[in-house]
Amino acid sequence: MSLRITVAADAATAPFEQVREQIADQARTGRLPVGHKLPTVRGLAEELGLAANTVAKAYRALEADGVVETRGRNGTFVAAAGDAAERQAAAAAAEFAQRAHRLGLDRAAALAAVQEALRAAYDS
Incomplete structure (x- = not known):
């Protein structure tokens, strides 16, 4: 290789x-x-x-x-990137969810923010 x-x-x-x-x-x-x-x-x-x-x-x-x-x-x-990447993504998602909750966003608004961020990152 x-x-x-x-x-x-x-x-x-x-x-x-x-x-x-x-x-x-x-x-x-x-x-x-x-x-x-x-x-x-x-x-x-x-x-x-x-x-x-x-x-x-x-x-x-x-x-x-x-x-x-x-x-x-x-x-x-x-x-061994797969495990590390998944752990880091899960930690980032948990941190985002906690922050969105503290900011007073409901689930739909938090999910919309994630979907827009993913669209921006993956569709660029």
């Missing part, structure tokens, strides 16, 4: 987001198996013709999402 990423300079999506999205997709679909070691930040940056900070930002976002884990000097590896 190898990491395959292409970055379109003329795309509306920022380069770090293109890198993040492609790695996340490959991890989610199993093209990058759990435990697969990713290239170093500098190595991937050189390969893609990007600044190291751009790749580092993508790796940080992936780590925050539970898609990868950094093991110090040993490198960055694909994590």
